[in-house]
Amino acid sequence: MDILNEEIMAVNLPGRTKEEAIDTLANLLKEKSYIKDVELFKKDIYHRESLGQTGIGNYIAIPHGQSESVLKNGIAIGKFNNEIPWETLDDKGVKIVCLFCVQAGNGEGNEHLKMLAALAGKLGNEEVVNNILKSRTTEELIQAFS
Template sequence: MDISIENFLDEKIMGVDLEAETKDDAIQVLSKMLLNEGYINNIDDYKKDIYYRESLGTTGIGNYIAIPHGKSEGVYKNGIAIGKFKNEIPWETLDDKGVKIVCLFAVRDEEGGSDMHLKLLASIAGKLGNDNVVENLLNATSVIEMTNILS
């Protein structure tokens, strides 16, 4: 299976101009999208797994981007919910800035899940390591625009 980011972009679990004041608000907003589209079966269980991973080290990679992730038994279908938020959200980050773009991974906790998880992270990190891609994402005004930037 091809683990490139393009194969996991789903406009139904992406949004721009989203509202959140805190890290938890942002994760909740994106988790609801995942639940509504059948990617996860329970927000609370899923978030518990995300926060467990958060406790191991920051997922704020800098440049206003966070990539919270974790494997969870509550995930039905692997995917990445991507949100661009209206305001900067306080988050522990490598550059001590807040975040505006959150890429929330939903990865099934199953055999091979760790491999899938790492390959997906590597794929998105490769894209987000490009300053032009990040700048374009920060300026994106629609989900279609975000999809085109990441494809």
């Protein structure tokens, strides 16, 4: 899980909609120089969203997609104060959004799949998920994934 970086993680976020959640995390990625163009990045994320739900259940969503806007791969993770309406496998909203930031082309599809597999492995563990949901600081959030 060395792809996780505390500088693109945040807790106690105020968003109430999927759009607000994605905007918040995309802007964090831009601020930390992971992407160069927020609008292009969001367009690519929403394209992937249109292909199928990214809410995996247990209050977690993993929106993702590859984008020409990405400068370096990473996963922005936000813990939101409110349950956000989202299309999910268990028909609940989400509180944790893991927004994948993956470069388009250059064989990055494999990197994308490795990142998804690594995160899915962690999120398949109920104890990990409970610790993520209880996190009050970014340090606790990072620790929950350890």
